[in-house]
Structures are given as structure tokens and as C-alpha cells.
Amino acid sequence: MRLLVLGGTDFVGWAVAEEALERGWDVTVFHRGTRPSPEGAAVLHGDRTAQDGLRALEKGEWDAVVDTWSAAPCAVAAAAQLLADRVGHHSYISSRSVYTFPSPLGADESWPTVDADPESDGTDYAADKRGGELAAEGAFGSRALAVRAGLILGPRENVGRLPWWLGRIARGGPFPAPGPADLPIQYVDARDLAAWTLDAAASGLSGPYNLVSPVGHATMGDLITACTEVTGSGAEPVWITPEQVAAAGVEPWTQLPVWVPPGEAHDAMHGSDVSRALAAGLRCRPVAETVADTWEWLTSLGGTAPQRSDRPVPGLPEGAEERLLAGAR
Template sequence: MRLLILGGTEFVGRAVSEEALARGWEVTVFHRGRHQPPPGVTALHGDRGRPDGLAALTTGEWDAVVDTWSAAPRAVRDATRLLADRVGHYAYISSGSVYSYPSAAGHAEDHPVVDGSPDDGEVDYARSKRGGELAALEAFGDRALLARAGLILGPWENIGRLPWWLLRMARGGPVLAPGPRELALQYIDARDLARWVLDAAERRLGGAYNLISPQGHTTMGELLSECVRVTGGRAEPRWAEPEAITAAGIEPWTQLPIWTPPGELYDTLHAGDVSKALAEGLRCRPVAETVADTWSWLRSLGGVAPQRPDRPKVGLDPEVEAAFLRG
């Protein structure tokens, strides 16, 4: 397979690159040159935000494209129009954020979506992803795959959610652990996302798919226990009820990454229907493997997690945590 990745050097794009190389595919990575691509790929440079940014893609043919773009939809529009006659399949890494909020528990691919346009410039994240979907569909039709990913974790994460928990547990001492322990979580390891998307590309699978683990693939308790274990066991989780946490003004998802208390946001993020993707071969590795591999990767970077400049930093201020634990 000849694969073109629009992105390919960070997080999901990196996972796709690594998976494709492991399969022996011919991989071309198109990026801005700010990060080193994996060894073994052909690198093309360009900036999709500039009028002449796609010049490097005016020639060439590929069996499939994977596009990780999450900003202005017109960049997806321009790329899909340029490539439509020279590419067999287009996989757009979209997001569950395209669904209208709130999304009831059990929401599937037919849940209503937000408005969007392939001609949009800079808009909010949900509309950006929906506009990108529409651009892919406009140019590729049933050759377009809309991979609606949920929470993505694993090595190369540049958002900081799982890295924050790992580094916090490595610091040790009493740790605010948001309950309940048995709270079911949904997420997908970036490597499992990559594997499924490339399998789908080989089969020319089209349409929208929710890509996230089955609900209850792990729990908050299991996730944090694995974080304690792999970082040496010095942390002491102190479990607290959701009501106490929110009453203290501590924000779910941002200050306490991954976690949300039961309610609308929880149903939207951790209660999606993935039966369609499971029927097409989605398999998710155990949480212990995701946590351990992410910790090994973080240690290889000296314990400093990369951070996307267009995303806010996550995590709880140590003084806020200490004040809460003192009661």
C-alpha cells in the first residue's frame, strides 16, 4: 500500500506512521517540518494554512490518505479536491465532538451533528471537525472514512491527559482521586486507532464510525491503580465523591484529566455506542498496556511531556489539591 499521511509526526499521525511502516507500506508524510518524522518515510513539506501550502502534493498517487487536520475546514477541502483523482481512499480523523451536545448515553453514528461547512475558516473544534468531514465526503463520497475518535490516549500524547496522571503519581504522596472508583471509562489507544483505520483503508471502508473502546473497557480506579503501579507505588490515592470535588470548584476533564462525574458530559464522553466499529474489527488493548507504554515513552523524554501549543495545559495545581485533601 502507498500511504500519504497529512500530519504524521505527532500523536495520532505518528501512531499511523509507525503502524504503516510496520506493515511494510510505502509511507509519505506531508508536514510543516517542525517535528522529525519516523525513520523510513518520505517527507514532503508544506503549510496548509498558506495559499501555496499544498504545492508538494500537486503530483503523486497513493492508495490511501490519512488526514489528522483539526483546524480550518477549508484546508481539508483544498487537500481533498487536489487529491481526489489520485487517491483511492481518504480517512479523515474526526471526533465525537461533531455530535450535538449533549449526546445521550448510547449515542451512535446517527446522532445529530453540529453545523459545519467545508468552506469555513477558523471556527470552534466541533465545527472544524464537522466541516472537515463534509469536505472529505464532498470530494470522495463513499471512499471517505470518517473516524470519529473519542478520548485518545497512549504514547506520543501531546495533550497531556494521561501524562499528567503518570507524572502526578510519580511525584508521590497523597493524590486526589476522583470517584467513584468503579466509574466506567471509554478511550482509545492511538495505536489501536491507527491499526483500525489502516485496516479500513485496505478494505476501502467508508462512512462514519465511532472509534473508542466499549464502555467499561476500564474504570477510573483501574486506570489510576495502573498509574501508581508503573510509576513505583509512591502515590497514595485519596478517593473523593464527585459532589465534593465539584463543590470545591475543581473542574472535571481539565483540572482532573479524563474524569467527568456522571451526568451530561459523562454520557457525551464515556457512553458512546461502538458496536458498528466492533463489528468491523476494532480491538482495544488492555489499559495496563497503554499506561505502561506511555510511562516508558515519557521516561525516554526525561519525564517532560510534549504540549500542543493550540491546546490548554491540563492538570490540577498542587496547592489546590493539597487544600482539598486537608478538607
């Protein structure tokens, strides 16, 4: 397979390129040249936000393209239109954020999506991702796949959610663990996402697929336990109720990464139906493996993970941990 990755130097794009290279595929990555490329990939440089920024893509043919773009849909549209006659299949890494909120527990790909314009120069994340889907579909038609990922974790994560938990737990001592411990969480390891996407591209799958682990694959307790064990810090989780989190004025998801309390928002974030992707071959590795590999990568960097500039830095603000622990006593 000849694969073109639009991106390929960061988190999901890197995972896709690396997985394809391990399969022996002929991989080309297109990016601005500000970061290293995966070893073994051919490289094309260009800036999708600049005039004539796609010039390097004006020649060449590929069996498949994977686009990880998460900003203005017009950039997805421009690339897709340029490549449609020279690429066999298009996979767009989208998001479950495209669904109108709140999607109920067990919602599948038929749940309504937000309004979006495929030629927009950027509005908000949900509309941009939906616009990207429409842009790809407009150019590739039935050759377009929308990979609606949920929470993405694993090595090279540049949003900082799992790295924050690992960093905090590595410091040891009692720490607030938002509960209940058996609260289900849904996520996908970037490497499992990459493997499924490449299988889907090779098979010519099209349309939208929710891509996240099935409900019951892992819980907050599983995640916290894995972090505690892999760091070897002896840190002690102090389980905090949702009511205690609220009383301390702490925000779910952003200040306590991954965690959303039981209720409407949790059902939307961690309760998606993924039977379509499972039937199409999705396999999710154990949470302990994702955590261990992320810890190994994080320690190789000296404990400081890269952070995307377009996303808020996750984690508890000063004084919040003390309030949470005090409220649990």
C-alpha cells in the same frame, strides 16, 4: 499499499505512519518540516495554511490518505480536492465532538451532528471537525471514512492528560483520585486507532465510525491503579466524591484530566455506542498496557511531555490538591 499521511510527525499521525511502516506499506508523510519524520517514510514538505502550501502534493498517486487536521475545514477541503483523482480512499481523523451536546448514553453514529461549513476558515473545534468530515466527503464521496475518535491516549500524547496523571502519581504521597472508582471511561490508544484506520482504509470502509473503547473496557480505578503500579512511587489514592470535587471548585476534564462526574456530560463523553467499529475489527489493548507504554515513553523524555500550543495545559492549579484532600478528611 501506498499511503499518504497529512501530518505524520505528532501523536496520532505518527502512530498511523509507524503502523503502516511496520506493515511494510510505502508511506509518504506531508508536513511543515518542523519535526522529525518517522524513519523509513518518504517526506514532502508544505504548509497547509500558506498560499501554494500544497504544491508538493500536486504530483503523485496513493492508494489511501489519512488526514489528522483539527483546525479550519478549508484546509481539509483544499487537500481533498487536490488529491481526489489521485488517491483511492480518504480517512479523516475526526472526533465524537461533532455530535450535538448532550448525546445520550448509548448514542451511535446516527445522533445529530453540529452545523458546519466545509469551506470555513475555522470556528470552534466541534464545527471544524464536522466541517472536515464534510470536506472529505465532498471530494471523495463514498470513498471517505470519518474516524470519530473519543479521548485518545498512549505514547507521544501531546495534550497531556495521561502524562499529567503519571507525573503527579510518580511524585508519591497521597493524591486526590476522582471517583467513584468504578466509573467507566472510554478512550482509544492511538496505536489501536491507527491499526483500525489502516484496516478500514484497506477494506474501503466509508461513512462515520465512533472509535473509542467499549463501555466497560476500563474505569477510573483501573487507570489510577495502572498509573500507581507502573510508576512504583507508592503514591496513595484518596478517592474523592463528585460532590467534594465540586465543593473544592475544581473543574472536571481539564483540571482532573479524563474524569467527568456521573451524569449528562459523562454519558456524552464516556458512554458512546461503538458496536459498528467493533464489528469492523476494532480491538483495544488493556489500559495497563497503554499506561505502561506511555510511562516508558515519558521517562525517556525525562518526564516532560510535549504540549500542544492550541490546547489548555491540563492539571490541578496551585492549591487545588490541598483543597481536595482537605475536603476528603
